Amino acid sequence: MSIHKLICPSCGSNHIVKNGTIHNKKQKYQCQNCQRQFVENSQRDYISNETKELIDKLLLEKISLAGIIRVTGVSEKWLQNYVNKKYAQVLRSIKCTKKKTGKLTIQCDEMWSFVGNKNNKQWLWLAIDIETCIIVGFYLGERGEKGALGLWNSLPGVYRQCAVCYTDFWSAYELVFPDSRHKSVGKETGLTAYIERLNNTLRQRISRLVRKTLSCTKKLENHLGAIWYFINHDNEAIASL
Missing domain, CATH: 1.10.10 (Arc Repressor Mutant, subunit A)
Structure with a gap:
């Protein structure tokens, strides 16, 4: 039996029927047009x-x-x-403009974070194109060879094929990156300055990456999602300049 005096808050239809009750025994209704369920005079606040x-x-x-x-x-x-x-x-892959094969240079580094507690370490592996400042590689995981391989595999094909890769002296890079295009350098050279600046930006902009924080992540999926959300936004902002 239709309840004609009520109007659906979604579509405005008056084809409304009773549909059980909610937890406090208040009558619940359902719109026969759009299937929206609601209660009369709801006190619930809707987010604009x-x-x-x-x-x-x-x-x-x-x-x-x-x-x-x-x-x-x-x-x-x-x-x-x-x-x-x-x-x-959130999109969990790198979106970057198509690059021609040729001289490309990237800087790579790894950064410590944790999920739940500091015993559950999660390392951010990052790569940045020094010409565009676009983040072109990202992987979250352990700090060893598997992490370096995850970063390498996250790079678009043109970077794996052509780019010269500057890193610090962490041994995992040498196990994965091709010798002919991998260069280990110290901070004093300035050849990893872009990626080190990116690390600082991430710690300043994402509260869950601060070393001492009350905003630590309890779920790995949200930790990963928050980082990808920032990376996608940052890359889009740079690409639009």
């Missing part, structure tokens, strides 16, 4: 698109989820669900 856009921006700054809650007024449960969904949908 403007607030969601603000949250998307705040996730790119060194601010905890608790801080975002204080700024926007959303609930902890809603924000955590929103962040979980957003990070799960």
Whole structure:
């Protein structure tokens, strides 16, 4: 039996039927047009698109989820669900403009982080094109040979084929990177300055990467998603200049 006095909050239809009750025994209704379920005179606050856009921006700054809650007024449960969904949908591959084969130079480095507690170390392996400052490689994992291989495999094919790769003296690079195009150098040479600056930027912009932080990640998937979210945004911002 239709409830004609009610209007669907989604599509405006008045083809409404009763559909059980919620946890406090309040009557629940369902729209026969769009299948939206709702209660009459709901006290639930709906989050505006403007607030969601603000949250998307705040996730790119060194601010905890608790801080975002204080700024926007959303609930902890809603924000955590929103962040979980957003990070799960983040593109997890490098998008960079097509490069011609030829002289390319990248700088690579690894950076320590953790998930849950400091015994669960997760190393960020990063590579940056020094001409464009685009991040062209990223891998999260252990610090040994497997991590270096993950970084190498994350590089677009043209970089694996042509690029000269500058790194520090960490032995894992020598086990994976081709000898003819791998150069180990010290910080004093300045030949890893771009990647070291990137490491500093990441620690300044992503709160979960700060060495001493209350914003540590409890889920590896969110840790990875937060980093990829920043990398994609940073690369898009540079490419648009």
